[in-house]
Amino acid sequence: xxxxxxxxxxxxxxxxxxxxxxxxxxxxxxxxxxxxxxxxxxxxxxxxxxxxxxxxxxxxxxxxxxxxxxxxxxxxxxxxxxxxxxxxxxxx
Amino acid sequence: xxxxxxxxxxxxxxxxxxxxxxxxxxxxxxxxxxxxxxxxxxxxxxxxxxxxxxxxxxxxxxxxxxxxxxxxxxxxxxxxxxxxxxxxxxxxxxxxxxxxxxxxxxxxxxxxxxxxxxxxxxxxxxxxxxxxxxxxxxxxxxxxxxxxxxxxxxxxxxxxxxxxxxxxxxxxxxxxxxxxxxxxxxxxxxxxxxxxxxxxxxxxxxxxxxxxxxxxxxxxxxxxxxxxxxxxxxxxxxxxxxxxxxxxxxxxxxxxxxxxxxxxxxxxxxxxxxxxxxxxxxxxxxxxxxxxxxxxxxxxxxxxxxxxxxxxxxxxxxxxxxxxxxxxxxxxxxxx
Numbered sequence: 435x436x437x438x439x440x441x442x443x444x445x446x447x448x449x450x451x452x453x454x455x456x457x458x459x460x461x462x463x464x465x466x467x468x469x470x471x472x473x474x475x476x477x478x479x480x481x482x483x484x485x486x487x488x489x490x491x492x493x494x495x496x497x498x499x500x501x502x503x504x505x506x507x508x509x510x511x512x513x514x515x516x517x518x519x520x521x522x523x524x525x526x
Numbered sequence: 527x528x529x530x531x532x533x534x535x536x537x538x539x540x541x542x543x544x545x546x547x548x549x550x551x552x553x554x555x556x557x558x559x560x561x562x563x564x565x566x567x568x569x570x571x572x573x574x575x576x577x578x579x580x581x582x583x584x585x586x587x588x589x590x591x592x593x594x595x596x597x598x599x600x601x602x603x604x605x606x607x608x609x610x611x612x613x614x615x616x617x618x619x620x621x622x623x624x625x626x627x628x629x630x631x632x633x634x635x636x637x638x639x640x641x642x643x644x645x646x647x648x649x650x651x652x653x654x655x656x657x658x659x660x661x662x663x664x665x666x667x668x669x670x671x672x673x674x675x676x677x678x679x680x681x682x683x684x685x686x687x688x689x690x691x692x693x694x695x696x697x698x699x700x701x702x703x704x705x706x707x708x709x710x711x712x713x714x715x716x717x718x719x720x721x722x723x724x725x726x727x728x729x730x731x732x733x734x735x736x737x738x739x740x741x742x743x744x745x746x747x748x749x750x751x752x753x754x755x756x757x758x759x760x761x762x763x764x765x766x767x768x769x770x771x772x773x774x775x776x777x778x779x780x781x782x783x784x785x786x787x788x789x790x791x792x793x794x795x796x797x798x799x800x801x802x803x804x805x806x807x808x809x810x811x812x813x814x815x816x817x818x819x820x821x822x823x824x825x826x827x828x829x830x831x832x833x834x835x836x837x838x839x840x841x842x843x844x845x846x847x848x849x850x851x852x853x854x855x856x857x858x859x860x861x862x
Contacts, residue, residue, distance in 0.1 A: 458544035459560050471561070520561040523529040523816040525809045526537060526548050 436501040436517060437470040437477055443494045452488045452496075461518040469518040470498070527563035529819075531812050533805070535570025541577040562586055566733065566812075569593050589733040594715065594795070594802065595726030597733050597759075608743040614849040615745055615761075619754075625677040626854055627845070628751035628764070632687050633671050634858020635767040639694040640664045641861040642771045642779075646701050660697030664690050683751070701779050705789060715800020719792040720778065722801045723811055727774030728766070730815055735769065735838055736762045742842035744849075765842060768858035773818050773834060781814045824862065 439460055443449035453462070459480060460468035470477065477498060489496060501509065506517050530546070532539065537550040545558045559580055565588045567573065581588045581601055588601040618624045643661050652658055667690050671678070678686070695711035702708050708720040716722040739746045739762055749760030751767070781787060791807040794800070803811065822831040825840065832840065837859055848856050 454543055458558065520528050522820055523531065523813070524557060525531040525812050526534060526550065526555060
């Protein structure tokens with residue numbers, strides 16, 4: 435499953451830290467928008483243990499929208515690469 | 527999940543923010559560790575201790591190959607063992623059970639070799655007489671193998687396998703344009719580009735079968751068909767047999783058919799005795815092999831389509847189940 439994760443974080447330090455953690459599992463597609471190829475349970479675990487503890491939910495917010503296969507296909511993208519999919523192989 | 531091949535000597539690999547940062551000259555690339563399934567490392571790659579630690583801790587299969595594509599070794603983090611299975615494997619080593627399994631393996635391999643030749647024969651509408659002849663010779667030996675009721679002695683089996691292999695490789699030349707000068711199998715070192723590709727492919731296959739065998743809880747060094755030579759992963763060599771034609775020979779045929787390579791993409795080995803793949807040939811061929819490993823094929827034991835790399839693992843698990851239960855319903859994966 436692909437998730438669309440986006441956030442609004444007021445404090446610079448918190449925002450940078452969250453972005454860095456999101457990058458471990460997600461592909462950054464815009465400044466505060468990430469695409470994340472994780473199973474639901476996996477995502478919930480990451481949210482609970484890694485991502486949400488960084489935020490102050492009084493003033494920050496984070497949202498994760500599921501993009502199933504059909505949603506992913508119907509997604510419209512203007513500029514930038516198509517919805518993220520981990521590569522099958524990388525030969526460097 | 528991603529397979530990462532590191533081929534360029536001088537590449538530096540470090541761990542950064544739960545990703546591998548790969549740098550070579552002025553190129554740079556990130557691969558998220560959470561997405562990596564397998565890493566294949568060729569000589570001349572510098573992997574930092576931080577990156578090694580992450581690979582070990584996450585149990586990401588990491589394989590090292592030599593410059594000629596042969597298997598050098600692999601990283602092994604903590605792994606679960608299954609003593610019952612090991613014992614079963616050791617107990618059956620000199621038993622008729624072991625021989626019978628060896629027969630099944632050899633039969634599967636020879637059948638797949640014949641199937642590869644038949645594909646060519648059909649494409650050329652049987653016009654190449656020596657090819658048809660090779661197919662018939664192999665069929666005759668297959669029948670002999672099928673008819674022998676008590677499993678053959680290992681020496682007989684090895685002899686049979688050897689004759690079929692020679693016939694097969696000689697017949698395989700009808701797949702390749704004459705410019706490739708392929709006449710049959712040679713190795714250590716390979717003397718022509720096709721043999722270089724075959725050797726390379728078998729190296730990569732060995733590495734992947736090795737990890738499947740370990741994942742299935744088997745001892746890779748104790749085989750039933752190959753003589754149990756020290757330092758050689760004999761069971762891995764056994765398990766590879768059915769997949770050699772299916773994966774490697776197939777990929778070599780495809781890469782030559784697609785005219786992706788010319789003989790100029792190969793170079794003499796440093797000591798001048800053999801032929802090696804150049805940098806481009808290496809990358810193109812690895813890509814072809816990887817595509818083949820990912821190809822979904824119908825897997826009869828489970829009546830569903832699985833990627834070939836998954837089928838390799840399922841076959842190893844099947845052998846494990848057979849060893850534990852004592853039944854021998856194992857069947858080699860066939861080319862269909």
